[in-house]
Amino acid sequence: MTGPVWQVFRFELRRNLRRRTWQLAAIAVPLLALLVLEGAQGLNPDGALPGVNLPGITAPGPGSSGNGQRGLVDETGLFPGADDLQLFADEAAASLALERGDISSWYHIPGDYPESGVVYQLMPSLNLSEMSRGAIRRHILTSLADELDSSLLARLERPLRLTVLREKELGPTRGPGPGGARDELALLVIYPFVMALMFSLFMTSGYLLQGVIEEKETRVIEILLSTLRPGQLFAGKVLAYGTLGLMQLLFWLAGILLVLQRLPLQGALAALAQFVLPEGALPLMLVYFVLAYLLFASAYGILGALSASMREGPQFAVIFTLPAVIPLWVSTAFIEAPGSPLVLALSLFPLTAPLAMLQRVLISAVPAWQIALSILLLLLCSAVLMWLAGRLFRVQTLLSGRMPRLGELPGLLRG
Amino acid sequence: MSSAEAAIVARDISKSYGRTRAVDGLDFRVERGEVFALLGPNGSGKTTTIRMILDILRPDSGSIAVLGQAAGASIARRIGYLPEERGLYRNAPVLEVMAYLGQLKGMDARAARSRSLALLERLDLDAHAGSKVRELSKGMQQKVQFAVTVLHEPELIIVDEPFSGLDPVNTQVLETLLREMRARGVAIVMSTHQMHQVEAMADRLLMISEGRQKLYGPVADIRRQFASHALLVEGGGDWSRLAGVRAVEAGDRPGEALLQLEPESSPDSVLAAIAAAGDMHIRRFELATPGLSEIFIRVVEGE
Numbered sequence: 001m002t003g004p005v006w007q008v009f010r011f012e013l014r015r016n017l018r019r020r021t022w023q024l025a026a027i028a029v030p031l032l033a034l035l036v037l038e039g040a041q042g043l044n045p046d047g048a049l050p051g052v053n054l055p056g057i058t059a060p061g062p063g064s065s066g067n068g069q070r071g072l073v074d075e076t077g078l079f080p081g082a083d084d085l086q087l088f089a090d091e092a093a094a095s096l097a098l099e100r101g102d103i104s105s106w107y108h109i110p111g112d113y114p115e116s117g118v119v120y121q122l123m124p125s126l127n128l129s130e131m132s133r134g135a136i137r138r139h140i141l142t143s144l145a146d147e148l149d150s151s152l153l154a155r156l157e158r159p160l161r162l163t164v165l166r167e168k169e170l171g172p173t174r175g176p177g178p179g180g181a182r183d184e185l186a187l188l189v190i191y192p193f194v195m196a197l198m199f200s201l202f203m204t205s206g207y208l209l210q211g212v213i214e215e216k217e218t219r220v221i222e223i224l225l226s227t228l229r230p231g232q233l234f235a236g237k238v239l240a241y242g243t244l245g246l247m248q249l250l251f252w253l254a255g256i257l258l259v260l261q262r263l264p265l266q267g268a269l270a271a272l273a274q275f276v277l278p279e280g281a282l283p284l285m286l287v288y289f290v291l292a293y294l295l296f297a298s299a300y301g302i303l304g305a306l307s308a309s310m311r312e313g314p315q316f317a318v319i320f321t322l323p324a325v326i327p328l329w330v331s332t333a334f335i336e337a338p339g340s341p342l343v344l345a346l347s348l349f350p351l352t353a354p355l356a357m358l359q360r361v362l363i364s365a366v367p368a369w370q371i372a373l374s375i376l377l378l379l380l381c382s383a384v385l386m387w388l389a390g391r392l393f394r395v396q397t398l399l400s401g402r403m404p405r406l407g408e409l410p411g412l413l414r415g
Numbered sequence: 416m417s418s419a420e421a422a423i424v425a426r427d428i429s430k431s432y433g434r435t436r437a438v439d440g441l442d443f444r445v446e447r448g449e450v451f452a453l454l455g456p457n458g459s460g461k462t463t464t465i466r467m468i469l470d471i472l473r474p475d476s477g478s479i480a481v482l483g484q485a486a487g488a489s490i491a492r493r494i495g496y497l498p499e500e501r502g503l504y505r506n507a508p509v510l511e512v513m514a515y516l517g518q519l520k521g522m523d524a525r526a527a528r529s530r531s532l533a534l535l536e537r538l539d540l541d542a543h544a545g546s547k548v549r550e551l552s553k554g555m556q557q558k559v560q561f562a563v564t565v566l567h568e569p570e571l572i573i574v575d576e577p578f579s580g581l582d583p584v585n586t587q588v589l590e591t592l593l594r595e596m597r598a599r600g601v602a603i604v605m606s607t608h609q610m611h612q613v614e615a616m617a618d619r620l621l622m623i624s625e626g627r628q629k630l631y632g633p634v635a636d637i638r639r640q641f642a643s644h645a646l647l648v649e650g651g652g653d654w655s656r657l658a659g660v661r662a663v664e665a666g667d668r669p670g671e672a673l674l675q676l677e678p679e680s681s682p683d684s685v686l687a688a689i690a691a692a693g694d695m696h697i698r699r700f701e702l703a704t705p706g707l708s709e710i711f712i713r714v715v716e717g718e
Contacts, residue, residue, distance in 0.1 A: 004519060015507055102546045218502030223563070226469045227519045286704040 004228045008236025016244050032253025069105030071097055076113050079143045107136050154233035190362040194355055196252035204245030206294035208237055212304025234393045238297045246294055281361050291378045292354040296384035303391045327356035338364045348374050351379035422447050422571045422602030428477035430463050439461040439626040445602050452617035453606040456715050460626040461606050465573055482570055492521040495569035499576045501560050505549040513563055519565035534562040554581055561589055573604045610707035628713050638704040645703035646682055647672040652695030657688045673703055
């Protein structure tokens, strides 16, 4: 690293390491999460964390909410009671049992259920751990398909789990996870990793954008440009903020892995602890972080150079951030149809590739060529944006007090 | 003095932004050890000229040699620049910002810090070394910026409106610092609208308007160039009866008279007439030369 680039790198790194928001995001958040979990563990006499019943997840061991017993009021006459579902004659009886604490909630299957498919769950107050679709779903399925054997029932419950394999592979590279809730478990596992990547990426690039605009707004840029070339300034910044982002990502990953591996978890979280991170996932995550960071840093560098104020930059940043989070909006597609064209497209499109591919490698086998192509496209896109940043992160734009008009951009690019 | 020895030699430099010609064929040189004033109305091309000197912008035509080197050479570390629109990293400590900018100018970390502290002490800001920039008053921030400009002991200093916003005491402190640097052979280019500062400090000036050179040369010569055929006098007696005096007007100050001379008379002949009169005395006798403010207005409005 040459002198001026190193000076910029060092100054920006030190300045931002002292930034409270960065310290809070990078260190305090995972630390706080650990402390909360440790605290909760201390409160539990069994030395295990209280179970959390998450929607759709069958927790190993005894039920974790209330006394484990729920009620059922069936107006269709199609469904009997079950071990964990006490049948009541009418709503009043179920309400009374709830008031007495005999049950923690009750399901109401109205008379028009066969046509509407609507089932209600009633509880004294909204309680996340009480909300459960799994028990009533299984009960309804079992009752409706009374004549079917258990394997057919299982297929009815979960028609398929698509695993994409290379042609010569003999079987899936990873077997099913613990319990019957592998899909939901996978979602639970990938979210922390994907969020860690996403937040590190966006926060770091956001800081870079702020940093560039701050220098423009305060006019420090004029002093800097009388000493440095714009390229040197940009390179120092990209390296410094990239290092910050990488540090934040590593802190968060360490926090997540500590939670998953060190603490005795119970309920659905216990299943998480059994989740084995696929081999190569972490290095791949770092590769995607670096490439995606270069892409976003270049994009935000361009926006910073073009923006005249702290208000303008973030508004335009949405152009890049919104597409990037699409893979999170359609997470279920990654589980239910990992080989679908949508998933493939999101995995290859450079803006969505980091979050999309990370989800895929965490929950299913991904053909190597797809990973390679995705990285190649991301690399190419980053290179193009870095070139554009090099063209636009220049004296004319940095010293200008206004955002250039669209028609002026070709001229600026030509130099 | 050769080009290599001059601080700046600009030859026929021009710069356009699109169809707007910001600077049009400027020719000037700045010597080491002088204060050179760059004057002109707003939008006249001063900032563009400064940016070309600093090699932030390249001229479309013509050439500039700074400290004996052509544009493109690495001379940034030998120049100190105080821009008109000022600012520093608001959330960073003063000393850290100064040390960073000093290091960018090639100083090692220790030297940058010790020299920063010395300058802060000189500017009566040593108690604020650890304060964040945003905690300082506007005047204090301006002094810090000035300190950053001279921190690395540059051979050429370019200051744009260096005294704006400063109280008289701090203005004097900065003036003294600039005079000391001039005495050490540092070339100082000063762009300002405060004409009394130019009259007080500048050796030579360049006045530009609409990118073109209007006036260039020693300040005293330019003032003489604009002098009318008149004398400013203070003393006693009837000035109107002096031979060679066409008219007498009241001066700007009490007791001051402006003597308009006949075309064929001269200051010498008027002085001789005063001496010959016997009943007149003088406390002050000088050529009536206009101030730079008046010259500035006349040049700009005369276009």
